[in-house]
Amino acid sequence: MKTETKQAVNKQRVLPPVFQYPSAAVPLLITQGAEALLYRSTYLLPSIPCALKYRPSKPYRHPILDVRLTKHRILSEARVLVKCKREGVPVPAVYALDEAAGWLMIEWIEGEVVRIRLNEWLKRRKDEDLAEGVDDEQLLELMTRVGSAVGRLHAVGVVHGDLTTSNLMLRPRSREGLNGDLGAAVNTLEGDIVLIDFGLASQSQADEDRAVDLYVLERAFGSTHPRAESLFGEVLREYGKSFKGANVVLKKLEEVRMRGRKRSMIG
Ligand SMILES: Nc1ncnc2c1ncn2[C@@H]1O[C@H](COP(=O)(O)OP(=O)(O)O)[C@@H](O)[C@H]1O
Ligand SMILES: [Mg+2]
Structure with missing residues (x-):
């Protein structure tokens, strides 16, 4: 050196x-x-x-x-x-x-990033040999909260730029997490979503930028678990309700997905 x-x-x-x-x-x-x-x-x-x-x-x-x-x-x-x-x-x-x-x-945000919490949760479910679909309610609810948080972000004119499950934190509600049974809280998907890591964020109201945010998040969930990807529709459903114009973004997302697929075919 x-x-x-x-x-x-x-x-x-x-x-x-x-x-x-x-x-x-x-x-x-x-x-x-x-x-x-x-x-x-x-x-x-x-x-x-x-x-x-x-x-x-x-x-x-x-x-x-x-x-x-x-x-x-x-x-x-x-x-x-x-x-x-x-x-x-x-x-x-x-x-x-x-x-x-x-x-x-x-x-400081108490709790853990969604990626880790979700992996722990999926692993526990596998270890306990629960059939697919059991407990899906918790997963669906998590997806709803994620969709709502991202919708609120976009509604104020901000795009995140790096929306992965490592940049979403799950903060236990004080009642459940801090005073209550911590062991139990670790094994649930309960808590409030807090968005972090805005190093690549920008102020934008462009449908394209918003759609790319959603696309990146969809891929991130997909790499966690195929089941998580199939439940991503729940994120989008909640997102669609979160601000005026959200449905246009969802349309745009289909275009972004197509482009992504083409790109991966070319290599
Ligand atoms: N406000 C916070 N409270 C608690 N943990 C945090 C906070 N911000 C970041 N972290 C933890 O640090 C990690 C890295 O922070 P992040 O802002 O995502 O930086 P990087 O650009 O390196 O990804 C996060 O994934 C999370 O685990
Ligand atoms: Mg990060």
Whole structure:
């Protein structure tokens, strides 16, 4: 490794001062994505957990471009989150940010992403040897809540840009999850949908953009389980009811699917 590259890699490990701020809990690394590191810490009081999304500089990018890109991503994610929150779309609240230092601090969402919760649930059902279709009610209800959350997002003029089951969280309602029987809560699909990860989001009312959001989500559910894909119709049914113009988007989705199929045939 060349010396400059090594230095750049080391520099990337130096965390901004917010990570050492006296009132903050020692940040705990939760996940490391391609673009961002996600830490759990606290905000103002030790009793208020927060998620700290840090975008370290990329040593292979031109430094000026790198700073500009990081600033842009953080500001745009924060802007969209604030707009969604104000308009009643279920997203984490924004607590603080420093776009120059590369971090965004948002509300910590209890619970788990839908992908994991759904896999656990499907596995349990398989282990218990329940016939297909048993308990489908819970799956259908989950799909309904997802359709409604995405509909609300689109209704306020925001498209997500990366709508996968890892970017949808299932937050237990306090009664069931936190005080009640936690073991039982883990094995259910109950809870409120909270949309996260707005790094690729944009403000758009275009049917095409909205349809692509739905298409990406449909594929994500499909890769979890064929059964989940067949139940995706429930997401669309609820989505169709969620705002004026949603049905036009559903029509557009058929076009987007066709294009997707053609593309995969060509390879
Ligand atoms: N506000 C939050 N509360 C709790 N966990 C979160 C929160 N935001 C993100 N996470 C967790 O961190 C993971 C990565 O965060 P995300 O915003 O999706 O970044 P990335 O761009 O790396 O996918 C999520 O899949 C989720 O498990
Ligand atoms: Mg993500």
